Amino acid sequence: MEPSIIDFIYKRKQLLVEKWLEEVESVTQDSAITRIPEDIYSETNREFIDVIVNTLHVSPEEAKERLRSFVERLIHIGWPLSYFTRGLQAFRRVILEEMKENTQAEQAFSTFGEVENWIDGIVNQLVDEYTGSWENTLNLQKLALKELSAPLIPVFSHISVMPLIGTIDTERAKLIMENLLEGIIEHRSQVVLIDITGVPVVDTMVAHHIIQAAEAVRLVGAECILVGIRPEIAQTIVNLGIDLGKFPTKSTLRKGIESGLEVTNKKIVEIE
Template sequence: MQPYIVSFIFENREVLTKRWEEQLQEVRKENYLNSISDTVYENTNQEFMNFIFESVDRNQMQANERLTNFTDRFIQTGWPLAYFTRGLQSFRRAILATLSEKEHNVDQLLTLFNEVEDWIDGIINQLVTDYTGSWEDIFEMQKLSLLELSAPLIPVFEGITVMPLIGTIDTNRAKLIMENLLDGVIKNRSQVVLIDITGVPVVDTMVAHHIIQASEAVRLVGATCILVGIRPEIAQTIVNLGIDLGKFPTKSTLRKGMESALEMTNKKIEEI
């Protein structure tokens, strides 16, 4: 950025700050931050403005690094990207309005306008990039966490484990189910595994294929798989699609499946 603009910003910092603060109050009225208290909002405004002013005379690499650190911190606290982009647009308007009052040479003014535009646009572009990258990382971590939680293998008795499935099963989730299933069978030394599909809304050919694969994999490691939670509408869909689930036992409810599992492991429950 031209030394003249750097000097201009520092020399007119008080005027620019006042104009910027007035415009930031308008930004708040646009429903971005209605739930934020006045104190927090004012403190954040002050920090935001100080950060931008301090970035004026830094080299590009230092400014970009500081901006990334600044952005990461506010992403974690849930501040919307719109606040910062609108705030920077407000700062640009404040600079241009002040420049218009001080500089009367039209050609020079246009040059300075373009310089300010490029500087602010660069900051906004990096903000958008940082926000996008951070949210993608957060989304992927949350997605992985949800996938891990969505396919647990629960030991209920010695030699008997249950895997309750809830929600839609896609290819990625089916792969995770298979991995958790095989690892859990070996870890818990399971003889019988009950796969409960009560919470699976739709069983189509793909879902059935994944379940059959899981059953075959369990059989290969020396355990038996029982499919439970087959509701009437699911049973009808399976028949209509011509899906063959005859290779492993099926039960309508988890309770009936548990009774079969107890029989297969030579156990029974008695009332005392």
């Protein structure tokens, strides 16, 4: 950017900040912003402008790093992208209006493009930072879900439980199948209880995946018992005409464990 433009912005920095603070009040209408305490909001506004203006007198690499550090901190505490984009648009308007009032028309027109490019570059970086943060968060959540999803838990000798929680799609069904078969071999399970208490909806596709899992369990020499059949789930299964008659079903995990104990010739006795 031309040194004369940088000098213009620096000399009028305080005035520009004050005008910008008035402009940016409209951004506070965002519900995510209104929940932020007033003192933190005001302090962050001034820090935001300092970061933006200070990008003018450092190298492009250092400017990007300073902006990245500032934005990452606010992303982590939940500041919306609209705060930055709308705030920058307001700051651009303030600068251009100030130039229009205090410079000749020809000079103001020639500098508008440089200011536009400067602010657009910052907006693009902000969008990239937010996009990267969301993608990273989404990937981490997917990894965490895979690590926690559908574990096969041994509860008694040769009896294991697989609790299912949340929506089951094709990708997750594949993971369930893999964990199920690997767990049966590892724990030498004779009976596997698939608990669908935490599955909100059982439709044709979900039932198909469960039936496939039960068939796979049978093929490796174990017995599958489906537990957690709530009344509304039972009604849905009947209405859809889904046949779950190939393997036993129980309404609760407790009843399923009792059946599993019978299959493995075990029982629980009370000690007086």
